[in-house]
Amino acid sequence: xxxxxxxxxxxxxxxxxxxxxxxxxxxxxxxxxxxxxxxxxxxxxxxxxxxxxxxxxxxxxxxxxxxxxxxxxxxxxxxxxxxxxxxxxxxxxxxxxxxxxxxxxxxxxxxxxxxxxxxxxxxxxxxxxxxxxxxxxxxxxxxxxxxxxxxxxxxxxxxxxxxxxxxxxxxxxxxxxxxxxxxxxxxxxxxxxxxxxxxxxxxxxxxxxxxxxxxxxxxxxxxxxxxxxxxxxxxxxxxxxxxxxxxxxxxxxxxxxxxxxxxxxxxxxxxxxxxxxxxxxxxxxxxxxxxxxxxxxxxxxxxxxxxxxxxxxxxxxxxxxxxxxxxxxxxxxxxxxxxxxxxxxxx
Numbered sequence: 001x002x003x004x005x006x007x008x009x010x011x012x013x014x015x016x017x018x019x020x021x022x023x024x025x026x027x028x029x030x031x032x033x034x035x036x037x038x039x040x041x042x043x044x045x046x047x048x049x050x051x052x053x054x055x056x057x058x059x060x061x062x063x064x065x066x067x068x069x070x071x072x073x074x075x076x077x078x079x080x081x082x083x084x085x086x087x088x089x090x091x092x093x094x095x096x097x098x099x100x101x102x103x104x105x106x107x108x109x110x111x112x113x114x115x116x117x118x119x120x121x122x123x124x125x126x127x128x129x130x131x132x133x134x135x136x137x138x139x140x141x142x143x144x145x146x147x148x149x150x151x152x153x154x155x156x157x158x159x160x161x162x163x164x165x166x167x168x169x170x171x172x173x174x175x176x177x178x179x180x181x182x183x184x185x186x187x188x189x190x191x192x193x194x195x196x197x198x199x200x201x202x203x204x205x206x207x208x209x210x211x212x213x214x215x216x217x218x219x220x221x222x223x224x225x226x227x228x229x230x231x232x233x234x235x236x237x238x239x240x241x242x243x244x245x246x247x248x249x250x251x252x253x254x255x256x257x258x259x260x261x262x263x264x265x266x267x268x269x270x271x272x273x274x275x276x277x278x279x280x281x282x283x284x285x286x287x288x289x290x291x292x293x294x295x296x297x298x299x300x301x302x303x304x305x306x307x308x309x310x311x312x313x314x315x316x317x318x319x320x321x322x323x324x325x326x327x328x329x330x331x332x333x334x335x336x337x338x339x340x341x342x343x344x345x346x347x
Contacts, residue, residue: 004033007052009040027307064090075313084215105293110165112292116264150174155206163212215242228254243267
């Protein structure tokens with residue numbers, strides 16, 4: 001019998017599980033572990049949970065009740081940057097590490113944020129429509145009202161890895177960059193090429209505001225009507241973080257009433273977006289289906305990283321990236337990383 005059983009709650013079971021999890025199993029080769037798919041419903045999960053040595057989360061919500069049913073689970077591994085699918089507080093109370101993939105999709109998301117910024121600024125969707133509708137002369141007239149990109153200010157709300165990569169991309173376009181992040185000191189922000197600023201300064205001074213907040217109890221609804229009213233009427237808001245960090249009704253009103261000029265959104269309060277959402281009918285909004293991290297390397301990179309975390313913990317070592325690192329000293333796992341990784345519990 002296999003020593004370790006990794007439960008993967010899924011909506012639709014894989015037809016060929018061994019091939020489906022080949023990337024994860026690269027790191028698990030020699031660990032004597034298997035990935036077992038189980039139904040995602042809370043009731044069915046709770047019934048089977050006692051057998052799980054680890055949980056592999058792929059977009060399925062893991063609730064407090066599901067976590068409290070775990071008897072011998074050593075790890076909850078999430079195959080994304082965000083861990084809002086998991087009740088991290090419940091896992092921490094049970095002493096179970098929760099890992100994510102914080103550095104796997106940085107370049108893709110930064111590229112996507114810049115794409116949304118440039119497309120919204122140059123009114124790419126409207127320009128395309130003008131050509132298709134035979135209104136050739138209208139295109140130039142529209143852009144004559146839009147300032148040049150060079151010399152404008154990009155404000156970043158949260159200055160993690162993706163935001164820093166966006167700042168790097170913005171520099172050749174001649175954008176001045178400022179950033180707000182209460183968890184970073186000014187020297188760190190300045191060292192990454194941005195001007196440290198307060199939240200209010202970013203809102204009032206920026207021509208582009210790029211939001212990179214994770215979904216936490218402190219950030220849910222962080223940008224509301226009061227904040228949109230502080231922005232320039234010419235400002236463009238970009239969000240590639242989490243939809244729940246912006247009060248969407250306030251954003252919609254800001255766009256409808258001209259408090260801000262435009263938006264580029266990859267994430268939304270409700271996903272998939274509802275068919276009656278006013279954002280779908282706005283000419284000054286460019287949308288994408290929460291796919292900023294996607295590229296040809298997306299699945300292999302994400303799956304290999306999850307496999308590495310599972311292999312480390314199941315063989316008694318600290319994971320590389322733990323979102324609740326306070327559980328590690330009492331976990332019985334061994335700290336092993338000899339060189340600083342700049343991020344995570346082994347730093």
